[in-house]
Amino acid sequence: QVQLVESGGGLVQVGDSLTLSCTASGRTFSTYAMAWFRQAPGKEREFVAHINGKSTIIDYATFARGRFIISRDNDKSTGYLQINSLKLEDTAVYFCAAAFGIGKRSQTWYESWGQGTQVTVSS
Secondary structure (H helix, E strand, O other): OOOEEEEOOEEEEOOOOEEEEEEEOOOOHHHEEEEEEEEOOOOOOEEEEEEOOOOOOEEEOHHHOOOEEEEEEHHHOEEEEEEOOOOHHHOEEEEEEEEEOOOOOOHHHOOEEOOOEEEEEEO
C-alpha cells in the first residue's frame, strides 16, 4: 500500500479553475493506478477519473469529461486533478485513491485512500 495525502481544496467561485494534488509515500508510485472520487453533501461517493501508472490509460466519469483533467508526475509521486469552469454542483470532498496495477471505476478496487480535501464552489 501507499499513503496518500490530498491538498489544494478550498473555497472558489463559479467559473474558477482548481488543481488538486495527491502526494504518495513510497518508491513504487509508478506501479499504482490512481483515481479521484468525490462525495457531495448528502450523496454517495462517486467516481471521477482514474489514470494508470504510465499515464497511457485514462478514464473519466461522464460528468467529468471536458472539464476535469487527471494527470500524474511519477518523479514527484504526485497525482493531480484539474477542474475547470467550476460549478456549484462540484462542491464535494475529493478523495484520491491508489491500487496496484490497473485502475477501475469501482471504489472497492482501491486499497489506499487519502483523507480527502474539501472543494466548495460559491456563486
